[in-house]
Amino acid sequence: MLTNAPRGTKDILPGQVEAWLWLENKIRTLCKVYGYEEIRTPTFEHTELFQRGIGEGTDVVDKEMYTFTDRGDRSITLRPENTASVVRAYLQNKLYANAGLVKLFYIGSMFRYDRPQAGRLREFHQFGVEALGEKNPAVDAEIILLAWEFLKSLGLSDLKLKINTVGCPACRPIYKKKLTEYFSENVDELCGDCRRRLEKNPLRILDCKVDGLKEFMEDAPKIETCLCDDCREHFNAVKKFLTAAGVDFEVDSRLVRGLDYYTKTAFEIQYPLLGAQSAVAGGGRYDGLIKEIGGDDTPAVGFAAGLERILLALELQRLLPEQNKKIAAFIVASGAEAETYAFKLLTDLRRENISAAMDFAKKSMKAQMKAAAKSGAKFALIIGEDEIASSTVTVKNLETSAQVKVPLQEVSKEII
RNA sequence: GCGGCUCUGGUGAAGUGGUUAACACGUCGGAUUGUGGCUCCGAUAUGCGUGGGUUCGAUUCCCACGAGUCGCCCCA
Numbered sequence: 111m112l113t114n115a116p117r118g119t120k121d122i123l124p125g126q127v128e129a130w131l132w133l134e135n136k137i138r139t140l141c142k143v144y145g146y147e148e149i150r151t152p153t154f155e156h157t158e159l160f161q162r163g164i165g166e167g168t169d170v171v172d173k174e175m176y177t178f179t180d181r182g183d184r185s186i187t188l189r190p191e192n193t194a195s196v197v198r199a200y201l202q203n204k205l206y207a208n209a210g211l212v213k214l215f216y217i218g219s220m221f222r223y224d225r226p227q228a229g230r231l232r233e234f235h236q237f238g239v240e241a242l243g244e245k246n247p248a249v250d251a252e253i254i255l256l257a258w259e260f261l262k263s264l265g266l267s268d269l270k271l272k273i274n275t276v277g278c279p280a281c282r283p284i285y286k287k288k289l290t291e292y293f294s295e296n297v298d299e300l301c302g303d304c305r306r307r308l309e310k311n312p313l314r315i316l317d318c319k320v321d322g323l324k325e326f327m328e329d330a331p332k333i334e335t336c337l338c339d340d341c342r343e344h345f346n347a348v349k350k351f352l353t354a355a356g357v358d359f360e361v362d363s364r365l366v367r368g369l370d371y372y373t374k375t376a377f378e379i380q381y382p383l384l385g386a387q388s389a390v391a392g393g394g395r396y397d398g399l400i401k402e403i404g405g406d407d408t409p410a411v412g413f414a415a416g417l418e419r420i421l422l423a424l425e426l427q428r429l430l431p432e433q434n435k436k437i438a439a440f441i442v443a444s445g446a447e448a449e450t451y452a453f454k455l456l457t458d459l460r461r462e463n464i465s466a467a468m469d470f471a472k473k474s475m476k477a478q479m480k481a482a483a484k485s486g487a488k489f490a491l492i493i494g495e496d497e498i499a500s501s502t503v504t505v506k507n508l509e510t511s512a513q514v515k516v517p518l519q520e521v522s523k524e525i526i
Numbered sequence: 527g528c529g530g531c532u533c534u535g536g537u538g539a540a541g542u543g544g545u546u547a548a549c550a551c552g553u554c555g556g557a558u559u560g561u562g563g564c565u566c567c568g569a570u571a572u573g574c575g576u577g578g579g580u581u582c583g584a585u586u587c588c589c590a591c592g593a594g595u596c597g598c599c600c601c602a
Contacts (some may be wrong), residue, residue, distance in 0.1 A: 236602060237571030381602050474560095476562080479563090482562080490562075494560050508563080
């Protein structure tokens with residue numbers, strides 16, 4: 111217990127951190143190219159922000175939030191996603207005052223109380239992007255492109271981009287109603303989960319793995335038939351932009367987003383090799399959220415990508431960069447007096463920004479040489495009585511086995 | 527929250543109701559004189575996820591819990 115991290119959390123260990131840093135660098139570089147600026151919001155927020163933003167009745171809010179009461183009796187929740195927080199920060203700090211379109215990105219950990227499995231943790235990391243203040247479908251396309259190009263640039267293959275439109279408050283209710291009516295007629299054929307969905311979220315029935323292949327599913331009403339003119343035009347424009355950019359996408363009328371705030375464009379990028387948790391990035395437009403949270407009616411688009419899942423995919427394809435733990439020099443000292451002499455040399459080298467190490471365990475010289483070899487150091491700097499007496503150091507090139515004795519002051523020159 | 531499977535040392539793992547829990551890798555030490563990578567030798571789990579129970583006896587059987595894993599729900 112004491113020696114176990116809480117369920118669903120993971121240590122990111124030396125040897126793994128490098129991959130994270132590498133990935134985060136890629137993200138920051140790319141976002142700069144697209145003109146997005148980094149924002150960091152608090153890890154926790156008032157519970158109400160998520161209740162309002164994400165929506166009561168969604169799984170995330172109903173059963174996955176880490177909520178607690180703080181010592182001031184406030185209900186606090188560890189962020190389960192970051193869009194609501196970004197919107198809150200946008201409003202609170204009046205970021206809209208500086209520009210019509212505000213483009214932000216974030217990297218950070220999110221928390222969801224869910225059953226862990228591969229690619230799904232209770233504390234996990236997301237990279238996300240939000241474009242606030244513009245309704246032009248070109249922005250939807252820009253966001254999708256950013257996500258897509260990012261994953262592509264990492265070298266991932268077999269990625270699938272699916273897009274859909276989920277309508278808006280004007281037309282979605284009509285579609286919902288049609289769906290509910292249609293499935294009610296077939297209620298006997300629905301699985302247990304879907305009967306529940308009939309009430310809560312009939313859109314999800316379309317996505318059901320059990321009922322998905324059944325015959326009546328094919329004749330289920332399609333959202334295209336219900337879209338209002340605005341939504342239809344918007345969707346067509348997004349497709350037009352994506353096509354212009356040469357991106358391969360698939361319109362999937364069954365693609366539904368789980369969070370309430372989505373309107374119009376919804377998209378998801380999948381990496382099927384990951385198994386059940388194959389969605390590597392997902393997002394869409396959320397024109398209603400900002401008003402919901404108390405701002406002016408402001409359109410916005412965004413997405414979030416799961417870093418653990420991306421890392422998993424990269425690992426699968428062996429796309430992670432090799433690490434270099436090697437140091438320049440390893441000091442080998444024999445004798446008590448040599449230790450002090452060696453320590454001084456160690457410090458001097460480091461002051462010159464030369465990576466150096468020595469053994470502190472008072473091992474035999476042979477063992478120290480082994481350690482030197484294992485450290486990957488190019489040079490062993492050998493110090494014994496002779497060297498101390500003559501103020502020199504024996505520099506041995508561990509790759510060629512050649513060695514020379516040089517004056518102490520010239521060691522750094524010798525090993526560069 | 528629901529279901530299946532799994533759980534032996536630092537790692538990969540073999541194994542059995544009963545006296546010393548294979549093997550490999552790793553780690554540490556050694557193979558005369560101050561020098562590594564190869565080779566050789568030696569050491570390295572009083573312990574088999576945790577807690578109960580069955581039994582003369584359990585790592586091996588049973589139960590609970592925990593963790594992992596795969597799927598469902600949902601999502602990144």
